Amino acid sequence: MSYERNNIRDMQGYSWGEQPRQSRVIKLNTNENPYPPAPEVAQALTDVNVAELRRYPPPFADDFREVAADLHGVSQNNIMATNGGDELLRLIITTFADAGDTIAMAEPSYSLYPVLAAVQNCKMQRIPLNDDWGLPQDFADQLNASGARIAFIVNPHAPTGRLLSAPELAQIAETFQGVLVIDEAYVDFISPDISYNAVPLVKQLDNVILLRTMSKGYSLAGLRFAYGIASESLLAPMLFKTRDSYNTDLISQRLATAALKSQAYARECWQRVRDERSRLASALSDLGFDVLPSHSNFLLVTWAARQVGGELLDANALYQALKAQGILVRYFAQPRLQDKLRITVGTQEENNTLLQAIRGLAGQ
Amino acid sequence: MSYERNNIRDMQGYSWGEQPRQSRVIKLNTNENPYPPAPEVAQALTDVNVAELRRYPPPFADDFREVAADLHGVSQNNIMATNGGDELLRLIITTFADAGDTIAMAEPSYSLYPVLAAVQNCKMQRIPLNDDWGLPQDFADQLNASGARIAFIVNPHAPTGRLLSAPELAQIAETFQGVLVIDEAYVDFISPDISYNAVPLVKQLDNVILLRTMSKGYSLAGLRFAYGIASESLLAPMLFKTRDSYNTDLISQRLATAALKSQAYARECWQRVRDERSRLASALSDLGFDVLPSHSNFLLVTWAARQVGGELLDANALYQALKAQGILVRYFAQPRLQDKLRITVGTQEENNTLLQAIRGLAGQ
Numbered sequence: 001m002s003y004e005r006n007n008i009r010d011m012q013g014y015s016w017g018e019q020p021r022q023s024r025v026i027k028l029n030t031n032e033n034p035y036p037p038a039p040e041v042a043q044a045l046t047d048v049n050v051a052e053l054r055r056y057p058p059p060f061a062d063d064f065r066e067v068a069a070d071l072h073g074v075s076q077n078n079i080m081a082t083n084g085g086d087e088l089l090r091l092i093i094t095t096f097a098d099a100g101d102t103i104a105m106a107e108p109s110y111s112l113y114p115v116l117a118a119v120q121n122c123k124m125q126r127i128p129l130n131d132d133w134g135l136p137q138d139f140a141d142q143l144n145a146s147g148a149r150i151a152f153i154v155n156p157h158a159p160t161g162r163l164l165s166a167p168e169l170a171q172i173a174e175t176f177q178g179v180l181v182i183d184e185a186y187v188d189f190i191s192p193d194i195s196y197n198a199v200p201l202v203k204q205l206d207n208v209i210l211l212r213t214m215s216k217g218y219s220l221a222g223l224r225f226a227y228g229i230a231s232e233s234l235l236a237p238m239l240f241k242t243r244d245s246y247n248t249d250l251i252s253q254r255l256a257t258a259a260l261k262s263q264a265y266a267r268e269c270w271q272r273v274r275d276e277r278s279r280l281a282s283a284l285s286d287l288g289f290d291v292l293p294s295h296s297n298f299l300l301v302t303w304a305a306r307q308v309g310g311e312l313l314d315a316n317a318l319y320q321a322l323k324a325q326g327i328l329v330r331y332f333a334q335p336r337l338q339d340k341l342r343i344t345v346g347t348q349e350e351n352n353t354l355l356q357a358i359r360g361l362a363g364q
Numbered sequence: 365m366s367y368e369r370n371n372i373r374d375m376q377g378y379s380w381g382e383q384p385r386q387s388r389v390i391k392l393n394t395n396e397n398p399y400p401p402a403p404e405v406a407q408a409l410t411d412v413n414v415a416e417l418r419r420y421p422p423p424f425a426d427d428f429r430e431v432a433a434d435l436h437g438v439s440q441n442n443i444m445a446t447n448g449g450d451e452l453l454r455l456i457i458t459t460f461a462d463a464g465d466t467i468a469m470a471e472p473s474y475s476l477y478p479v480l481a482a483v484q485n486c487k488m489q490r491i492p493l494n495d496d497w498g499l500p501q502d503f504a505d506q507l508n509a510s511g512a513r514i515a516f517i518v519n520p521h522a523p524t525g526r527l528l529s530a531p532e533l534a535q536i537a538e539t540f541q542g543v544l545v546i547d548e549a550y551v552d553f554i555s556p557d558i559s560y561n562a563v564p565l566v567k568q569l570d571n572v573i574l575l576r577t578m579s580k581g582y583s584l585a586g587l588r589f590a591y592g593i594a595s596e597s598l599l600a601p602m603l604f605k606t607r608d609s610y611n612t613d614l615i616s617q618r619l620a621t622a623a624l625k626s627q628a629y630a631r632e633c634w635q636r637v638r639d640e641r642s643r644l645a646s647a648l649s650d651l652g653f654d655v656l657p658s659h660s661n662f663l664l665v666t667w668a669a670r671q672v673g674g675e676l677l678d679a680n681a682l683y684q685a686l687k688a689q690g691i692l693v694r695y696f697a698q699p700r701l702q703d704k705l706r707i708t709v710g711t712q713e714e715n716n717t718l719l720q721a722i723r724g725l726a727g728q
Binding site: 005012036057058083086090098119178224233240241244248252 | 365368372375394396397399406409414415417418420421423450460463483485513584589598601604606608611
């Protein structure tokens with residue numbers, strides 16, 4: 001017999017990006033950072049004494065919160081540490097939306113949002129992005145009309161890499177009557193020349209929460225550590241009521257703190273990713289892809305289907321053919337994306353191997 | 365303005381056991397293991413290369429599941445790894461109970477259950493234990509009469525240390541129409557002479573889930589790692605739908621796997637805890653406490669209030685006085701427990717310090 005709730009029985013779970021265990025695969029499909037974590041992270045790991053694990057960890061990860069608060073110029077009460085960004089996204093939904101409530105997201109977007117909404121038995125209002133992947137002018141009005149309790153925006157956007165400015169976000173948050181989640185998973189890859197900073201919004205608006213993760217910018221996807229930045233009133237119910245009582249472990253608290261402190265190393269890695277992003281974008285463009293400008297560590301590229309050696313080589317076929325050569329990129333079998341690939345910016349060597357493989361497959 | 369759901373706004377959060385950061389406090393209040401993790405855990409930590417953290421961890425913790433399945437004589441599909449026992453408890457509620465549904469627990473019990481039920485906006489049916497802290501004969505009938513979708517039993521029970529046999533549990537599970545959670549957080553401290561084993565239940569009954577944690581028996585409270593053992597059909601919706609997509613991190617997977625493999629070391633620790641438990645029970649009995657027999661790593665002891673030096677020394681006053689001396693034990697200000705203390709079995713030295721302090725306070 002089946003015991004789960006009806007909505008759980010009827011829903012589809014999340015589809016994990018392919019995570020092959022063989023380390024020789026060139027993995028450009030899940031937007032991991034190509035460079036290792038900072039040397040200070042290795043040192044923090046060495047400094048852990050396993051005997052300390054005997055005891056419960058600090059329940060609020062206060063050392064981490066202090067470093068994050070300093071970095072962003074906010075108070076410790078504006079920071080909440082979570083077991084990866086997934087936990088924060090889930091907590092936002094379980095804290096701010098009842099079953100039956102509506103949650104909204106721009107479409108396309110991160111495929112986890114609808115899964116989390118389905119778990120909470122919420123309706124998902126999908127608001128299509130414009131042809132240029134920007135938000136519709138009346139986005140906030142559409143949110144209010146749908147009665148959404150929560151809205152998700154990814155900025156820089158995935159899978160396109162497009163960036164909304166902080167004033168644009170502020171305007172949406174001011175009009176929207178629910179909680180606006182700005183998922184900044186890829187924020188570290190924005191050029192500092194642009195001076196993007198959405199953190200001041202949380203000081204003025206009590207309905208905005210920024211999601212930051214250590215997975216991408218700090219090369220710690222394996223560690224599961226992220227944090228929210230928001231007004232104290234918005235964080236409090238999650239900090240003190242809905243999150244698991246010891247949601248982050250001692251080792252990840254220590255390593256995440258060390259990583260966040262190592263800003264110089266991190267900024268150097270981000271610059272290297274941006275440099276490679278430019279080079280890869282040019283090279284892909286030369287190979288006939290239409291390449292969207294990206295503020296992130298991936299590129300969304302359009303591949304016009306063509307005949308190669310008597311076979312139709314469309315985006316899906318190209319994805320499959322690369323995979324057969326041990327190179328993983330991301331293909332989305334969904335409207336508006338089925339002629340595209342999302343390619344994570346790898347190391348110079350990885351990117352060169354990818355380019356070489358595409359040249360071979362395209363007969364160039 | 366406040367954005368959280370009404371039930372979240374109205375509920376009380378969990379009260380954390382005191383976790384002082386000073387390491388010289390004698391901490392006998394949250395049932396941590398007094399001995400360090402196995403040497404193999406330290407080795408596994410040393411073997412972690414931080415560069416591996418760049419990538420997402422194995423999403424299902426399959427290496428851990430394989431070792432756990434071997435240990436318990438079940439299939440890997442009967443094991444689910446979680447970020448501490450808290451996560452498993454929460455997932456059980458969010459997967460198997462809708463808002464408004466009833467969840468049941470024996471009273472007194474782990475204070476987290478009602479908090480998790482309140483988050484999901486479920487009703488909590490509390491079924492009082494008998495005077496001898498056993499379950500009422502008609503427990504399963506009471507569960508069914510309440511319409512409970514889920515029932516929680518802690519075995520060995522906390523805070524009493526009492527043990528139900530596997531046949532008793534089987535009888536309850538066979539009658540109960542919902543999901544029976546047997547929280548075995550303290551199972552490792554049961555004497556092997558008793559041959560308690562509830563694992564065979566999950567092979568016969570699709571509504572039973574056992575919770576095991578690495579926090580107590582394996583000295584890894586700081587790591588946040590636990591697992592569920594249940595029928596494949598009961599675990600599947602949590603494994604594939606409701607849990608966070610990467611719920612355990614790479615380092616904790618490695619360390620938990622190493623700890624679970626180190627059975628000889630673990631069994632030796634458990635025996636040392638049992639030996640100290642006997643010695644501490646006798647000594648506390650000699651000091652005038654009424655000591656309940658315990659199958660766990662703590663003792664529930666009753667302290668008859670008395671006048672000492674012109675002041676009333678009741679259980680609460682004794683707790684406070686010990687705390688002032690840097691010795692933490694657990695006091696519960698609730699019916700049936702307010703004349704009792706729950707004391708974690710520490711090392712021989714810690715227990716001696718405790719006994720010495722009580723002698724001083726009681727004027728003996």
